[in-house]
Amino acid sequence: MLRQYELVDRVLGYDPEADEALLNRAYVFSMAAHGSQKRANGDPYFSHPIEVAGILTDLHMDDETIATAILHDTVEDTLATPEQIEKTFGPSVARLVDGVTKLSKIEAQSDNERAAENLRKFLLAMSDDIRVLLVKLADRLHNMRTLKFIPSEDKRRRIARETMDIYAPLAERIGMYEFMKEMQTLAFAELEPDAFDSITKRLAQLKEGGGDQVSRISSGIRLLLAQKGIKADVEGREKHPYSIWRKMTERHISFEQLSDIMAFRVLVDEPEQCYGALGLLHARWPMVPGRFKDYISTPKRNGYRSLHTAVIHHERVRIEIQIRTHKMHAEAEFGVAAHWAYKAGGMIQPDVNSRWIRDLVEILDHAASPEELLEHTRMAMYQDRIFAFTPQGELIQLPKGATPVDFAYAVHTDLGDQTVGAKINGRVVPLRTEIMNGDQVQILRSKAQEPQAAWMNFAATGKARAKIRRFVRQKEQAEMVALGRRFYDAIVARMPAQLAPDALTQAVKRLKLSDPDRLMETIARGALTDAQVMEALMPGSSGEAGTNVHPTQHSVISMKGLTPGVAFTLAPCCTPVPGDRIVGVRHADAPVEVHVIECPVLQAAPEEDWVDLAWGDGSDGGTARLAVIVRNQPGSLGVMAGILGGQGANIVNINLAERDESFHTFIVTIEVHDVGHLMRIVAALRAADAVVNAERMEPRAPLAA
Known part of the structure; x- marks a missing residue:
């Protein structure tokens, strides 16, 4: 654990103007407040906030942030109050401590609700001052480093899952890749211990078998560039276990089939040298098609800049290479922390992250449930990015799989709401068309348009889905x-x-x-x-209790694409059951009529009256008509009824349609759960000796006028 003078000296080493008295007061206050509290590993609890502060000094954070790190658990875990913090350390530190504290005070029932509430408070706090996020990430990183000391396996796994789902993606989104990689590695070791052990052992075996292959390739790259007058620092490493595991699962391949487990970083002085180095590397070794990405001319949304490529090295291995300047590298390692500047009025931050943070905060206003919030924010944080341009040349960053609807909402909410069509590279395309890297997208709009529920089927961004919903x-x-x-x-x-x-x-x-x-x-x-x-x-006016005249839908059937609770009827001409492909037909002042897609009635209905429907998740039950031919012999009807009862089908109606000396044909209306249930009933009937044939009746054509 850092001693008081060691921590203060660290801060003064990179910021001589730091408030030394503030840091000393925070250290003494926190130590006294935590007193004799212990952590799970037996260390004094006070060691945790000091280690968190130490992590932030590596990022060269300002004195207020370091003080916040020292104090971040005092309000939650000790008798200290927010009023004491503000009186002793000022309103700015008190506000930061309060922001971090709120993230831990979660009182919800389910895991999803807890995670969503955590995320909601997190986003609101960091939108006000992103230093709250930096303290919380450092706090989570240190907690992950000591995770193994928690005795409860369930608690360890919950913390690891939360880290993997929320904190690592947030670190990635603000460009703090070292935080992200360490969090992922530690969480992966807890969540998938067998896979983690297997991959780390294979990496160790590979290193032993190939000698110091990474050093040899690094030296070769450095020598190649030096011969052409480019001075570069070259670093090499094996990819971390979680990155390898994710590639194995995404590509459905084994460890032995992976050909790019080594990555190298080339650091130069000027941006122009990045492109010069890239040309030399591509001239020396074959480039892997489709693997080149230029994040210098089109930076990632979090401000990340670098050239990425992959080549086939002469040692018969495929290697990934990142090329960037030393300044770009500092920004890539420390993200927003690398942008902080010190001024008389305090610290400022650049605008590189504000847009995606605004998007996430905006999602908070539109999510109706914890599940929606988690779905939308994970979309916004996780997905890989592509770059597209407006006709005016403005760069819009989107996740892979984004469509013109996502593009429109990324530009402006009003544009998204009024979208009627799109042009990609000058060609009119359907709104469900996937945008590719470098596309120019023009949105066609109309003030008469409004968001369509069908857009949910292909909208990829959390912002678009939240607005549509x-x-x-x-x-x-x-x-x-x-x-x-x-x-x-x-x-x-x-x-x-x-x-x-x-x-x-x-x-x-x-x-x-x-x-x-x-x-x-x-x-x-x-x-x-x-x-x-x-x-x-009018009390006393109802007459017979329980009267309910207006038609309502079946209590256990719901329809996707139809307003929940809106009355609908299952058309008697085709008697759809859950599992059938269905279409609704609207009628004036009448319930929506639901038909199977093959129903001849649909031929007479204008397509503009059709409603695209699907069975809801809780759909269960419907009636179906069967034509059953049985032998004209004693007991045949009883056999049929016994089979239907044995299959759990309730007989609603039965009519004798045809009768001759050998066979009887019955039209039987039965209640079934879904199409699968109906097919099992038909198969059981056909298997009986007394039954000659059983078929579901085809939809009936409309009667002639």
Whole structure:
């Protein structure tokens, strides 16, 4: 553990103007506050915040950040209060400590809720001052270094998973690659110990078998560049175990099939020398097609700049090479921390990260559930990037797989909402077209357009999906209110007397709802019977209790693509069941009618009235019609009924369609769970000796007018 004078000397070594008194006060205050507290490994608890501060001195952080690191656990784990922190260390340090403290005070039920709440507070805090994120990352890194001392395996795995899912990607997004790699390696060792041990052993064997291959290749690259007048520092290393494991799982290959487990870094003085070195390397060794990336002319969203390439070395190995200046390298290793500048008024930071942070914070406003928040933010943090251009030449960075819809929302929310089409490189393309690196994208817009639910099928960015989902939810809510209003008007028309002017207001109060719109929405969803609405409007007016006149959907069937709760009917002409490919047909003032895709009724319905539907996740149940031919012999009908009962199919209706001396044909309507259930029933019927044939009946054509 660093002693007090050692920590202060470190800070003064890179920032002679640092507030020495502030650092000394923080050290003494934290030591006294933590007192005799111990960590899981038996060390004094006070050693943890000091080690976190030491990590941040390696990044040359300012005195306020170092003081925050020393104090970051005092409010949460000791009797110290935020008021004491502000009085002793000033409002700036108090605000930073409060930002870090809030990230740890999580009170939610499920793991997803806990992680989402953590992430939400995290994003809000770092959008205000990104130093909060730097302290938290250093805190998490030190906790991962001592993870093995926690006795509970479940707790170790939870911390490791959270580190892999949230903290490592955040470190990567602000360019702190060394933090990211160490976190991933430590988390990987906990989450996949067998794979970690296997890969590290194979790396050790490879190093022993090939001698010091990394040093030989590094020396060769350095000599090649020196001969052509380029002075360069060349570093080589094997890739870290998690990086290797991820490539093995993504490509479905074994360790022996990996051909690029070594990476080299070429550091030069000037950007022009980067391109000169690249030319020499490509002239000396064959380049691997598709592996060259120029992040100098088009930096990553986190400000990362470098040239990446891969070549086939003469030692018959494929190697990856990164070429950058020493300044670019410092930024790549330490990310935003490398950008801090010291001024009389304090520290400032560049704008290189503000856009993606704003995007993440904006997602907070549109996520309806913890699952959505995690989905969208992980999308924004994890995916590899591609670069596309507006017609004016502005560079837009997007994840791989992004479409023009993602591009439009990345430019501006209004442009995304009004998108009707797109041109890529001057050619009109469908909105689901994947944008490729270097494409020029022009968005065609119309003020009459609005976001479409179907865009969710191909939107790739968290920002776009959050915006679309929010609009769809608002539209669905408006539709539900309108539908409920129609049902409400029908109920009012049946009332025994004219309602008082304030009847609706009183009904809302009796039902303990927030406003009339919530009442209409509740009626539309079938959560209230007509009798309950009548009683709320005019107590004693409902007559027979439980009356419910308006049609509602089957309680266990839901449809993707249809407003939740909106009335629909399963068309009797084709009797769709879960698993069938289905289409809805809208009718004025009537429920949406659901048909199987092959139903001849659809031929008569205008395509503009079609609704693209799919069965919801909880869909279970429907009716199907079977044509069953049985032998004309005693007991055949009983055999058929016994098979249906044995397969869990309830008989709704049965009709004798044809009869002759040898066979009887029955039309049987049964309740089934889904298509798979129906097919099992048909197969069981066909297997019986008493049954000649069993078929699901084809959809019936519409009757002639």
